[in-house]
Amino acid sequence: MLRSQTKLMDLGRRLCRSIGNNNGSNLTMVEVDDKTGIATLTLNKPPVNSCNLELLLDLNESIKQIERNGSRGLILTSSNDKVFSSGLDLNELHQPNQDRLIAFWRALQDMWLSLFLSRVPTAAAINGHAIAVGCVLATACEYRVMLPGFSIGIHATKFGYVVPPFILISYLSVLPRYIAERALLQGKLFSIDEALHVNLIDEVADGKSDAIIKCAKFIGSFAKTQPDARALTKRQTRAQDVQLLIKDPEGQLRESLEYINTPFFQQGLEVYLAKLKSKSKE
């Protein structure tokens, strides 16, 4: 084999390095680009990246791992080419075992705080539908690039769910209040043009790799900033948004559990889950 060929192969091998998150699961995958130092965090829970307890724990561990290993940034994306994330795994909320429900909701609150307050620059390469908490994952990031043909938004009210404050905040952190309020009350899912128009997303990409390149470019825009100063400034900017959850996580947990356990919520969820299942069998 020619020396130049060997060199090229070495370069290819060097470009991306997988790092584990210590728990051995493949629900999320982390690859660090050796050249840029940017980590790509891929949601990988078939069929539609619905967030169950295990995925939330795994995601949180991966976010922390990316910060620990000194990556220069985090790009969140999906291994499914149609669905970024379908939001919370509704089976976790339906007739739940109470201990598991507590662990699930804690993991959700913790994961959101980790992503929203991450020290490193964050961007979402949204390569499929981003529904409800799927949208919350994207809005927790600092920048969003999306592929055409998919929907993004929080449609909870359409199905009789009230959203907890941190979900509300994740909308309010990127949308003007009147747009966030109207969209939440309507249970609106945005098309890509609508999302771009209100700045729910920052850019449109024509494929996943284009989205990753655009996210990396955004992260590169911080190259000349001092990482600790950037991280602290981000934390200060977002301090008010997280106040409630940081000051009283158990109170927030209690309120959510009370609501989830109401017969009203459970009955509505049962109807919705049945519809979802029958739709997938059509």
Ligand SMILES: CC/C=C\C/C=C\CCCC/C=C/C(=O)SCCNC(=O)CCNC(=O)[C@H](O)C(C)(C)COP(=O)(O)OP(=O)(O)OC[C@H]1O[C@@H](n2cnc3c(N)ncnc32)[C@H](O)[C@@H]1OP(=O)(O)O
């Ligand atoms: C004071 C108040 C305080 C607290 C309130 C507390 C709680 C309230 C919660 C409110 C916030 C809610 C947040 C959420 O995230 S709820 C989740 C909402 N998500 C959805 O509604 C998405 C539903 N899914 C879809 O629309 C489609 O699946 C999707 C994503 C467009 C993909 O479509 P497609 O590729 O055609 O795939 P299928 O529909 O065939 O789905 C494949 C398979 O997956 C199952 N599934 C899909 N989504 C979920 C889900 N979110 N949870 C569980 N299961 C899901 C689907 O049923 C299919 O399963 P099957 O076994 O039939 O193959």
